[in-house]
Amino acid sequence: MQFIDQAEIEVIAGKGGDGIVAFRREKYVPAGGPSGGNGGRGGSVILEADENLQTLLDFRYNHSFKAEDGKRGGPKNKTGANGRDRALRVPCGTIVYDLDTEEMIADLVYHQQQACVAQGGKGGLGNRHFLSNHNRAPEKALPGLPGEERRLRLELKLLAEVGIIGLPNAGKSTLISALSSARPKVADYPFTTLVPNLGIVRKPSGDGTVFADIPGLIAGAHQGVGLGHEFLRHIERTKILIHVIDITAEAPLQDYQTIQDELLAYKPSLAERQQIIVLNKVDAVDEEIEADVKAQFASVTHEPILLISAVARSRLDELLNQVWEMLELVPS
Numbered sequence: 001m002q003f004i005d006q007a008e009i010e011v012i013a014g015k016g017g018d019g020i021v022a023f024r025r026e027k028y029v030p031a032g033g034p035s036g037g038n039g040g041r042g043g044s045v046i047l048e049a050d051e052n053l054q055t056l057l058d059f060r061y062n063h064s065f066k067a068e069d070g071k072r073g074g075p076k077n078k079t080g081a082n083g084r085d086r087a088l089r090v091p092c093g094t095i096v097y098d099l100d101t102e103e104m105i106a107d108l109v110y111h112q113q114q115a116c117v118a119q120g121g122k123g124g125l126g127n128r129h130f131l132s133n134h135n136r137a138p139e140k141a142l143p144g145l146p147g148e149e150r151r152l153r154l155e156l157k158l159l160a161e162v163g164i165i166g167l168p169n170a171g172k173s174t175l176i177s178a179l180s181s182a183r184p185k186v187a188d189y190p191f192t193t194l195v196p197n198l199g200i201v202r203k204p205s206g207d208g209t210v211f212a213d214i215p216g217l218i219a220g221a222h223q224g225v226g227l228g229h230e231f232l233r234h235i236e237r238t239k240i241l242i243h244v245i246d247i248t249a250e251a252p253l254q255d256y257q258t259i260q261d262e263l264l265a266y267k268p269s270l271a272e273r274q275q276i277i278v279l280n281k282v283d284a285v286d287e288e289i290e291a292d293v294k295a296q297f298a299s300v301t302h303e304p305i306l307l308i309s310a311v312a313r314s315r316l317d318e319l320l321n322q323v324w325e326m327l328e329l330v331p332s
Contacts, residue, residue: 004055004056004057004059004060004156005055005056005155005156005157005233005234006056006153006154006155006156007056007059007060007063007153007154008063008099008151008152008153008154009059009063009064009065009151009152009154010063010064010065010149010150010151010152011045011064011065011066011086011088011117011118011148011149011150011152012045012064012065012066012067012118012147012148012149013042013043013044013045013066013067013118013119013120013121013147013148013149014041014042014043014044014066014067014068014069014070014083014084014120014121014147015042015069015070015083015121015144015145015146015147016039016040016041016042016069016070016120016121016122016123016124016143016144016145016146016147017038017039017040017041017042017069017070017071017072017073017080017081017083017123017124017144018039018072018073018080018123018124018141018142018143018144019036019037019038019039019072019073019123019124019125019126019127019129019141019142019143019144020036020037020039020072020073020074020075020126020127020141021034021036021126021127021138021139021140021141022034022035022036022037022074022075022076022126022127023035023036023137024075024076033128033131033136033137034126034127034128034130034131034137034138035075035076035077035126035128036073036075036077036126036127036128036141037073037074037075037076037077037078037079037080037126037128038073038079038080038123038124038125038126038129039070039071039072039073039079039080039123039124039125039126039143039144040070040071040072040073040079040080040081040082040083040123041070041082041083041120041121041122041123042067042068042069042070042082042083042120042121042122042123042144042145042146042147043067043068043069043070043082043083043084043085043086043120043147044067044085044086044116044118044119044120044147045065045066045067045085045086045088045116045117045118046085046086046087046088046114046115046116046117047087047088047089047090047094047096047106047108047114047115047117048087048088048089048090048108048112048113048114049089049090049091049092049093049094049108049109049110049111049112049113049114050089050090050091050092050111050112051091051092051111053089053090053091053092054091054198055091055156056090056091056094056154056156058089059154065086065088066086067083067084067085067086067118067120067147068083068084068085068086069083069144069147070082070083070120070121070123070144071083072144073123073124073126073141077126077128079123080123082120082123083120085120090108090154090156091156092108092109092110092111092113092159093108093109093156093157093158093159093237094107094108094154094155094156094157095107095108095154095155095156095157096108096115096117096152096153096154096155097152097153097154097155098150098151098152098153099150099151099152099153100150100151105117105152109159117150117152118147118148118149118150119147119148120147120148121144121145121146121147121148122144122145123144124141124142124143124144124145125141125142126141127139127140127141155233157233157234157236157237158196158198158210158212158234158237159210159237160198160210160211160212160234160237160238161209161210161211161238161239161240161327162201162209162210162211162212162238162239162240162241162242162323162327163211163212163214163234163235163238163240163241163242164176164211164212164213164214164241164242164244165214165235165241165242165243165244165259165263166243166244166245166246166255166259167246167249167255167258167259168215169246170244170245170246170249170255170280171244171246171280171281171310171311172213172214172215172244173197173213174310174311175213175242175244175278175280175308175310176197176199176211176213177199178310178311178313178316179199179201179211179316179319179320180199180200180201180211196212196213196214196215196234197212197213197215198210198211198212198213199211199212199213201320203324204324209323209327211242212234212238214232214234214235232262232263232266232267232270235263235270235273236267236270238273239273239274239327239330240273240274240275240276240323240326240327240330241273241274241275241276242275242276242278242319242323243256243259243275243276243277243278243303244278244280244310245277245278245279245280245297246280246281247279247280247281247282247284247285247289247290247293247307248281248284248285252279252293252296252297253293253296253297253300256277256297274303274326274330275303276303276304276306276319276322276323276326277297277301277303277304277305277306278306278308278319279293279294279297279305279306279307279308280308280309280310281309281310281311282307282308282309282314282315283309283311283312283314284309290307294307304322304326306318306319306322
């Protein structure tokens with residue numbers, strides 16, 4: 001499945017039905033009078049969040065969506081039928097922007113949450129509406145009003161409580177596969193992960209927590225270098241971050257600072273998000289190196305620092321206990 005997290009679409013609400021001019025003509029009714037009905041309301045375009053969707057792929061090739069027009073009024077004061085609304089399903093976590101004004105229209109977070117993004121036009125009035133003491137036989141009716149037309153940008157930000165970040169090959173994908181049932185592609189070369197990977201990790205209480213492996217962060221990611229520019233937005237909704245560092249790298253502390261600088265450049269509040277510093281691949285170094293690298297990190301950060309081996313599934317319980325403890329303290 002392709003992961004599409006942005007799309008531009010055009011939405012067109014239905015036009016209201018026209019009102020009509022008609023007069024009551026019945027035998028034995030000497031003063032029938034005007035009987036032209038109003039037109040029906042045009043259909044609206046509605047976006048609805050669906051927890052079963054993970055991507056905006058449905059909008060990759062189809063960019064224009066129109067609701068049904070309202071029907072014209074009828075004789076005998078019959079109002080025309082309303083046009084059917086056009087409902088479009090999007091993943092939970094979709095933010096909707098007006099392309100022309102850059103105004104945020106809606107943030108669809110919860111399953112079945114809806115937002116009307118284009119309002120249908122009102123139906124026109126029939127001549128029955130214009131009956132008065134001064135005009136007993138009005139021959140005036142109004143056309144229906146056009147529906148709203150809008151150009152929208154849809155932007156998906158994944159709903160994950162825990163984000164896993166770090167340089168390529170730090171072991172993020174291996175970690176999420178060890179913690180959850182997610183089975184991302186893992187290989188020993190940069191940018192193995194081309195899309196965010198989601199995994200569900202069960203708390204001791206039995207509730208599921210969504211973890212997201214955010215790919216492609218390297219120096220210059222906030223400027224579009226590598227893949228990080230495409231995926232930095234997905235970190236914004238996370239409550240805490242697991243920052244995975246390869247302890248076998250030439251300069252682990254420098255690797256850590258590279259990612260911190262990218263978070264700060266993209267959005268300063270991200271650099272202040274609570275983190276767990278995870279020194280990965282400890283199975284490949286001796287205890288003396290472990291202690292030395294941990295001491296280096298302790299001198300520059302007050303965040304929790306844990307030593308694990310994702311591939312050997314070593315010390316993961318300690319990591320999860322730290323995650324559950326921090327999530328309890330983060331406001332909902």
